Amino acid sequence: MNVTDDAWREPRFPVWDRAVRLIHWSFPIGLGLMWWSGEQGRMDVHQWVGYSLLCLVMTRVAWGFVGSEPTRFTHFVPSPSGLLRYLKEGGEYAGHNPLGALSALVLLGLVLTQSLSGTMSRDDLLFEGPFSYWAGDLSGTMTEWHEINWQLLQGFVALHLVSVGWYQWRKRQPLLQAMWRGKAGHKHARSAPKPLLGAIAILLAAAAVLWGLVSVAPEAPSYY
Ligand code: HEM
Ligand code: HEM
Numbered sequence: 001m002n003v004t005d006d007a008w009r010e011p012r013f014p015v016w017d018r019a020v021r022l023i024h025w026s027f028p029i030g031l032g033l034m035w036w037s038g039e040q041g042r043m044d045v046h047q048w049v050g051y052s053l054l055c056l057v058m059t060r061v062a063w064g065f066v067g068s069e070p071t072r073f074t075h076f077v078p079s080p081s082g083l084l085r086y087l088k089e090g091g092e093y094a095g096h097n098p099l100g101a102l103s104a105l106v107l108l109g110l111v112l113t114q115s116l117s118g119t120m121s122r123d124d125l126l127f128e129g130p131f132s133y134w135a136g137d138l139s140g141t142m143t144e145w146h147e148i149n150w151q152l153l154q155g156f157v158a159l160h161l162v163s164v165g166w167y168q169w170r171k172r173q174p175l176l177q178a179m180w181r182g183k184a185g186h187k188h189a190r191s192a193p194k195p196l197l198g199a200i201a202i203l204l205a206a207a208a209v210l211w212g213l214v215s216v217a218p219e220a221p222s223y224y
Helices: 018-040 043-066 080-089 098-119 138-170 175-181 196-216
Strands: none
Touching: 018 043, 018 098, 018 138, 018 175, 018 196, 043 098, 043 196, 080 098, 098 138, 138 175
């Protein structure tokens, strides 16, 4: 929804529900831990935080189909003509603007790829992801992809931070307040935000499926 009035000064209307905000803020914390643990070889931490990020990002993707109106993909993914119009004319949006929508899709895709490739990676020494034996010969490719995708993820996170800063301080659009408090200055959704409980149920279901798969996945044979 394009917003042009002064109501931005008093953010009152719900835009980002609690599920999206909690999942969002778990990303900088989780990725920071993954970076540290990956570099330090603390695979105990890496594995568990990695599983949590995988379940959180899967929950966000599912929430994009069944969550509150502004968080749904059908609501914010722009058409090519909508994107072109935005690039030519600009405008303010209570939810993601068309460029923000693209960046959201790319970031979610990268976090998903990073955590999925991790489950099939191995460090050829002490640790292997739970599905690395299932992945067979692909495991080497997945390990390489885990490293390449990490570079991409860092690049896009940097771009994300620069663009959020640009909108926030140069264009004076309070995106941070919206992602922190969940309110925007303009009415955006016709329906009320969905309760957090729904997202928690999806998260638990994702964790149960992952746990089931990890328990049945065969361990790689030991060569030592
Ligand atoms: C470091 C890892 C980060 C990742 C992977 C990440 C990812 C994302 C994603 C996927 C979205 C879309 C939200 C959704 O629809 O689910 C988003 C939005 C947003 N992020 Fe981040 N984020 C990160 C860090 C940060 C940090 C540190 C800040 C604040 C300084 C921030 C500020 C925002 C804001 C304000 C939005 C809303 C943008 C809009 O209105 O279009 N993010 N981020
Ligand atoms: C978003 C989630 C994840 C992030 C950001 C991440 C990040 C990283 C980083 C930065 C490294 C070090 C890469 C290097 O040395 O160049 C690494 C290595 C590794 N990660 Fe992850 N990781 C994630 C998820 C996972 C998961 C879920 C698993 C498996 C349970 C996993 C398994 C591994 C393994 C086996 C290595 C060692 C690969 C090697 O030696 O080349 N990762 N990860």
